[in-house]
Amino acid sequence: MARVFVITGPSGVGKGTLIRGLMQRFPELELSVSATTRGPRAGERDGVDYYFLEPEEFERLIAAGEFVEHADYAGRRYGTLRSELADRVRTGTPVVLEIEVQGARQVREAMPEAVLVFIAPPSLEELRSRLSGRATDDEAEVERRLRVAEGELEARREFGHVVVNDRLEDALEQLTQILARELGHAPGRD
Numbered sequence: 001m002a003r004v005f006v007i008t009g010p011s012g013v014g015k016g017t018l019i020r021g022l023m024q025r026f027p028e029l030e031l032s033v034s035a036t037t038r039g040p041r042a043g044e045r046d047g048v049d050y051y052f053l054e055p056e057e058f059e060r061l062i063a064a065g066e067f068v069e070h071a072d073y074a075g076r077r078y079g080t081l082r083s084e085l086a087d088r089v090r091t092g093t094p095v096v097l098e099i100e101v102q103g104a105r106q107v108r109e110a111m112p113e114a115v116l117v118f119i120a121p122p123s124l125e126e127l128r129s130r131l132s133g134r135a136t137d138d139e140a141e142v143e144r145r146l147r148v149a150e151g152e153l154e155a156r157r158e159f160g161h162v163v164v165n166d167r168l169e170d171a172l173e174q175l176t177q178i179l180a181r182e183l184g185h186a187p188g189r190d
C-alpha cells in the first residue's frame with residue numbers, strides 16, 4: 001500500500017491549506033520538512049516550516065547526494081532531504097510532500113510507488129487573487145510565481161490524480177477519498 005504522498009501544483013493553489021486539513025483527518029500522516037535557500041517569512045520556524053539553508057550548504061548537500069529531489073523555483077532552491085523519508089519509508093509511516101512540479105517528477109522517477117496529486121486552481125485569475133490575498137509575497141514575487149504557474153498548469157496531465165481546488169471543502173473531500181483508499185481506512189477524525 002502506498003505510503004508516500006506528493007501534493008504538487010502552483011504556488012497559492014492551496015496545497016498547504018489542504019495538507020493541514022488532511023493531517024487533521026489522518027493523524028498518522030507526517031509532513032516532510034523541505035530545505036530551501038529562501039529566507040523565512042514572518043512566523044516561519046527553522047526545522048518546522050523549512051530547513052532554511054545558505055546556498056553553499058544547499059550545494060554541499062546536493063553534491064553529497066542528500067536530496068531525493070531538488071529544484072530551482074522563482075530564483076531559489078528547494079529540496080526534499082533523504083533523511084526526511086528514509087525512516088518513514090522503512091517503518092511504513094505515511095508521509096506527505098508539498099513540492100513543486102519539477103520535484104514531483106523526480107519523486108515519480110525515484111519512487112514509482114508514490115501517489116502523486118496535482119492541485120489545480122479553478123482559473124489563473126483566482127490563483128492571482130489567492131497569491132495576493134495571502135500577502136506573503138510582494139507584487140513582483142506574485143508575478144514571478146504566476147509566470148511559473150502557467151507552465152506548471154500544463155503538467156497536470158502527467159499526474160495520476162488531479163483535484164481542482166475551487167470550493168475548499170470539496171477539494172479536501174476528494175483528497176480524503178484518495179488517501180483513504182491508499183491507506184486502507186476511513187479518516188480518523190473530521
Ligand code: ADP
Nearest residue numbers: 011012013014015016017130134165166167168
Ligand atoms: P500553497 O500552499 O499552494 O502555496 P496556500 O495553502 O498557502 O497555497 O493557499 C494560498 C491562499 O489561498 C491562502 O490564503 C489560503 O487561505 C487560500 N485558499 C486555499 N484554498 C482556497 C479555496 N478553495 N478557496 C479560496 N481560498 C483558498
Ligand code: 5GP
Nearest residue numbers: 011034035071073078079080098099100103
Ligand atoms: P514557498 O516559497 O511558497 O514556500 O514555496 C514555493 C514553491 O516551492 C511551492 O510550490 C512549494 O510547494 C515548493 N516547494 C516547497 N518545498 C519543496 C521541495 O522540497 N522541493 C520542491 N521541488 N519544491 C518545494
